[in-house]
Amino acid sequence: DAGITQSPRYKITETGRQVTLMCHQTWSHSYMFWYRQDLGHGLRLIYYSAAADITDKGEVPDGYVVSRSKTENFPLTLESATRSQTSVYFCASRDIVDTSGRIYEQYFGPGTRLTVT
Amino acid sequence: AQKITQTQPGMFVQEKEAVTLDCTYDTSDQSYGLFWYKQPSSGEMIFLIYQGSYDEQNATEGRYSLNFQKARKSANLVISASQLGDSAMYFCAMRGGADGLTFGKGTHLIIQP
Numbered sequence: 001d002a003g004i005t006q007s008p009r010y011k012i013t014e015t016g017r018q019v020t021l022m023c024h025q026t027w028s029h030s031y032m033f034w035y036r037q038d039l040g041h042g043l044r045l046i047y048y049s050a051a052a053d054i055t056d057k058g059e060v061p062d063g064y065v066v067s068r069s070k071t072e073n074f075p076l077t078l079e080s081a082t083r084s085q086t087s088v089y090f091c092a093s094r095d096i097v098d099t100s101g102r103i104y105e106q107y108f109g110p111g112t113r114l115t116v117t
Numbered sequence: 118a119q120k121i122t123q124t125q126p127g128m129f130v131q132e133k134e135a136v137t138l139d140c141t142y143d144t145s146d147q148s149y150g151l152f153w154y155k156q157p158s159s160g161e162m163i164f165l166i167y168q169g170s171y172d173e174q175n176a177t178e179g180r181y182s183l184n185f186q187k188a189r190k191s192a193n194l195v196i197s198a199s200q201l202g203d204s205a206m207y208f209c210a211m212r213g214g215a216d217g218l219t220f221g222k223g224t225h226l227i228i229q230p
Contacts, residue, residue, distance in 0.1 A: 031216060040222060042222045043208065045217040048216050048217045050216065058217050059217075059219075090162060092162075105152055108161065111162075
Protein backbone atom coordinates (compact mmCIF):
# COMPACT_ATOMS: atom_id res chain seq x y z
CA ASP A 1 0.00 0.00 0.00
CA ALA A 2 1.21 3.49 -0.80
CA GLY A 3 1.76 5.89 2.05
CA ILE A 4 3.56 5.97 5.35
CA THR A 5 3.32 3.15 7.85
CA GLN A 6 4.57 2.69 11.39
CA SER A 7 5.14 -0.46 13.39
CA PRO A 8 4.32 -1.53 15.94
CA ARG A 9 1.16 0.47 16.55
CA TYR A 10 1.26 -0.29 20.28
CA LYS A 11 4.20 -1.25 22.43
CA ILE A 12 4.69 -1.83 26.13
CA THR A 13 8.25 -2.12 27.35
CA GLU A 14 10.14 -1.99 30.61
CA THR A 15 12.48 0.68 31.86
CA GLY A 16 16.01 0.13 30.59
CA ARG A 17 15.11 -1.96 27.57
CA GLN A 18 16.00 -1.03 24.02
CA VAL A 19 13.09 -0.57 21.66
CA THR A 20 12.96 0.34 17.98
CA LEU A 21 10.04 1.99 16.26
CA MET A 22 9.83 1.49 12.53
CA CYS A 23 8.72 3.92 9.84
CA HIS A 24 8.34 3.16 6.14
CA GLN A 25 7.18 5.43 3.31
CA THR A 26 6.50 4.56 -0.31
CA TRP A 27 6.54 8.06 -1.84
CA SER A 28 10.35 8.35 -2.09
CA HIS A 29 10.13 11.57 -0.11
CA SER A 30 13.52 13.05 0.70
CA TYR A 31 12.63 14.24 4.17
CA MET A 32 11.50 12.13 7.10
CA PHE A 33 10.76 13.15 10.67
CA TRP A 34 10.05 11.75 14.10
CA TYR A 35 7.80 13.58 16.55
CA ARG A 36 6.47 12.75 19.96
CA GLN A 37 3.08 13.87 21.21
CA ASP A 38 2.45 14.42 24.89
CA LEU A 39 -0.57 15.92 26.56
CA GLY A 40 -0.10 19.66 26.94
CA HIS A 41 2.87 19.83 24.57
CA GLY A 42 1.48 19.28 21.12
CA LEU A 43 3.99 17.56 18.84
CA ARG A 44 7.70 18.02 19.30
CA LEU A 45 10.41 17.15 16.80
CA ILE A 46 12.87 14.46 17.89
CA TYR A 47 15.02 13.88 14.80
CA TYR A 48 14.78 14.44 11.11
CA SER A 49 16.54 13.31 7.97
CA ALA A 50 16.99 15.21 4.72
CA ALA A 51 18.15 12.15 2.75
CA ALA A 52 19.66 8.72 3.22
CA ASP A 53 22.62 8.87 5.61
CA ILE A 54 21.81 12.47 6.62
CA THR A 55 20.17 12.98 10.01
CA ASP A 56 19.94 15.85 12.44
CA LYS A 57 18.59 16.58 15.90
CA GLY A 58 15.32 18.27 16.59
CA GLU A 59 13.96 19.86 19.74
CA VAL A 60 14.01 16.78 22.03
CA PRO A 61 16.67 14.29 20.82
CA ASP A 62 18.08 13.06 24.14
CA GLY A 63 17.67 9.32 24.65
CA TYR A 64 16.92 8.59 21.00
CA VAL A 65 18.98 7.33 18.07
CA VAL A 66 18.04 7.30 14.39
CA SER A 67 19.48 5.92 11.20
CA ARG A 68 18.55 6.13 7.57
CA SER A 69 20.35 3.68 5.34
CA LYS A 70 17.51 3.61 2.80
CA THR A 71 15.33 6.48 1.62
CA GLU A 72 12.11 4.70 2.52
CA ASN A 73 12.96 3.69 6.10
CA PHE A 74 13.63 5.80 9.17
CA PRO A 75 13.78 3.76 12.40
CA LEU A 76 13.82 5.40 15.83
CA THR A 77 15.59 3.60 18.66
CA LEU A 78 15.25 4.22 22.37
CA GLU A 79 18.53 2.79 23.64
CA SER A 80 17.45 2.51 27.28
CA ALA A 81 13.78 3.36 27.66
CA THR A 82 12.64 5.58 30.53
CA ARG A 83 9.13 6.31 31.81
CA SER A 84 9.41 9.86 30.53
CA GLN A 85 9.54 8.41 27.01
CA THR A 86 6.00 7.09 27.35
CA SER A 87 4.29 8.92 24.51
CA VAL A 88 2.70 8.67 21.08
CA TYR A 89 5.33 8.73 18.36
CA PHE A 90 4.60 9.98 14.89
CA CYS A 91 6.71 9.53 11.80
CA ALA A 92 6.22 11.95 8.91
CA SER A 93 7.65 12.60 5.47
CA ARG A 94 7.56 15.33 2.89
CA ASP A 95 8.94 16.22 -0.50
CA ILE A 96 11.64 18.81 -1.04
CA VAL A 97 10.92 22.52 -1.35
CA ASP A 98 9.99 23.20 -4.95
CA THR A 99 11.49 25.89 -7.14
CA SER A 100 8.62 28.30 -6.41
CA GLY A 101 9.54 28.27 -2.75
CA ARG A 102 6.46 26.37 -1.68
CA ILE A 103 7.08 24.36 1.42
CA TYR A 104 5.37 21.03 1.14
CA GLU A 105 3.20 19.70 3.91
CA GLN A 106 4.29 16.72 5.93
CA TYR A 107 2.31 13.50 5.77
CA PHE A 108 2.05 11.61 9.00
CA GLY A 109 1.96 7.95 9.80
CA PRO A 110 -0.74 6.53 12.10
CA GLY A 111 1.46 6.78 15.20
CA THR A 112 2.90 4.32 17.72
CA ARG A 113 1.66 4.40 21.28
CA LEU A 114 4.59 3.48 23.52
CA THR A 115 4.26 2.77 27.21
CA VAL A 116 7.36 2.35 29.36
CA THR A 117 6.65 0.65 32.70
CA ALA B 118 13.56 30.12 17.69
CA GLN B 119 10.06 29.70 16.37
CA LYS B 120 6.98 29.65 18.52
CA ILE B 121 3.33 28.90 17.86
CA THR B 122 0.63 29.99 20.30
CA GLN B 123 -2.92 28.66 20.29
CA THR B 124 -4.82 30.42 23.04
CA GLN B 125 -8.05 28.40 22.91
CA PRO B 126 -7.58 25.05 24.68
CA GLY B 127 -11.19 24.10 23.91
CA MET B 128 -14.18 25.41 22.00
CA PHE B 129 -17.85 24.45 21.80
CA VAL B 130 -19.67 25.46 18.63
CA GLN B 131 -23.16 24.79 17.33
CA GLU B 132 -23.43 22.75 14.17
CA LYS B 133 -23.59 24.83 10.95
CA GLU B 134 -21.97 27.84 12.58
CA ALA B 135 -18.63 29.20 11.35
CA VAL B 136 -15.61 28.61 13.58
CA THR B 137 -12.40 30.59 13.94
CA LEU B 138 -9.43 28.90 15.59
CA ASP B 139 -6.71 31.30 16.66
CA CYS B 140 -3.01 30.93 15.94
CA THR B 141 -0.22 33.42 16.44
CA TYR B 142 3.39 32.77 15.60
CA ASP B 143 6.81 34.18 16.21
CA THR B 144 9.78 33.78 13.94
CA SER B 145 12.77 35.74 12.69
CA ASP B 146 12.72 33.93 9.35
CA GLN B 147 11.68 35.92 6.29
CA SER B 148 10.40 32.87 4.44
CA TYR B 149 8.20 30.41 6.25
CA GLY B 150 5.15 28.24 5.87
CA LEU B 151 2.10 27.91 8.09
CA PHE B 152 0.04 24.74 8.32
CA TRP B 153 -3.09 23.50 10.02
CA TYR B 154 -3.59 19.86 10.91
CA LYS B 155 -6.64 18.06 12.26
CA GLN B 156 -6.39 15.18 14.70
CA PRO B 157 -9.66 13.31 15.23
CA SER B 158 -10.17 11.00 18.19
CA SER B 159 -8.77 8.12 16.11
CA GLY B 160 -5.37 9.80 16.40
CA GLU B 161 -4.15 10.35 12.86
CA MET B 162 -2.79 13.73 11.75
CA ILE B 163 -4.63 15.12 8.73
CA PHE B 164 -3.22 18.04 6.74
CA LEU B 165 -5.83 20.75 6.13
CA ILE B 166 -4.30 23.87 4.67
CA TYR B 167 -1.03 25.68 3.93
CA GLN B 168 -0.08 29.37 3.72
CA GLY B 169 3.29 30.59 2.51
CA SER B 170 4.68 33.77 4.01
CA TYR B 171 4.94 35.40 0.59
CA ASP B 172 1.49 34.35 -0.58
CA GLU B 173 -0.61 37.46 -1.12
CA GLN B 174 -3.93 35.65 -1.08
CA ASN B 175 -5.36 33.83 1.91
CA ALA B 176 -5.35 30.08 1.35
CA THR B 177 -8.64 28.23 0.93
CA GLU B 178 -9.40 24.50 0.77
CA GLY B 179 -13.09 23.69 0.57
CA ARG B 180 -14.70 24.71 3.88
CA TYR B 181 -11.32 25.70 5.34
CA SER B 182 -9.72 29.08 4.91
CA LEU B 183 -6.71 30.64 6.54
CA ASN B 184 -6.98 34.24 7.68
CA PHE B 185 -3.34 35.29 7.31
CA GLN B 186 -2.36 38.63 8.85
CA LYS B 187 1.38 38.89 8.44
CA ALA B 188 1.87 42.15 10.33
CA ARG B 189 0.03 40.72 13.32
CA LYS B 190 1.77 37.34 12.92
CA SER B 191 -1.51 35.52 12.99
CA ALA B 192 -2.80 32.61 10.91
CA ASN B 193 -6.30 31.79 12.06
CA LEU B 194 -8.19 28.82 10.64
CA VAL B 195 -11.78 29.46 9.63
CA ILE B 196 -14.16 26.54 9.18
CA SER B 197 -17.38 27.52 7.45
CA ALA B 198 -20.66 25.71 8.15
CA SER B 199 -19.28 23.39 10.81
CA GLN B 200 -20.26 19.73 10.85
CA LEU B 201 -20.30 17.12 13.60
CA GLY B 202 -17.33 15.45 11.92
CA ASP B 203 -15.26 18.57 12.50
CA SER B 204 -15.00 17.69 16.18
CA ALA B 205 -11.28 17.08 16.73
CA MET B 206 -8.01 18.58 17.92
CA TYR B 207 -6.63 21.23 15.60
CA PHE B 208 -2.95 22.10 15.47
CA CYS B 209 -1.31 25.12 13.96
CA ALA B 210 2.29 24.59 12.86
CA MET B 211 5.04 26.42 11.06
CA ARG B 212 8.21 25.66 9.22
CA GLY B 213 10.86 28.28 8.88
CA GLY B 214 14.51 28.13 7.91
CA ALA B 215 15.16 24.85 9.65
CA ASP B 216 13.47 21.61 8.77
CA GLY B 217 10.74 20.10 10.85
CA LEU B 218 7.55 21.71 12.05
CA THR B 219 6.97 23.66 15.23
CA PHE B 220 3.50 22.94 16.58
CA GLY B 221 1.17 24.77 18.90
CA LYS B 222 -0.48 22.93 21.77
CA GLY B 223 -3.73 22.60 19.91
CA THR B 224 -7.40 23.52 20.24
CA HIS B 225 -10.00 20.89 21.07
CA LEU B 226 -13.06 21.72 18.98
CA ILE B 227 -16.41 20.16 19.82
CA ILE B 228 -19.33 20.65 17.46
CA GLN B 229 -22.69 20.36 19.16
CA PRO B 230 -25.88 19.33 17.32
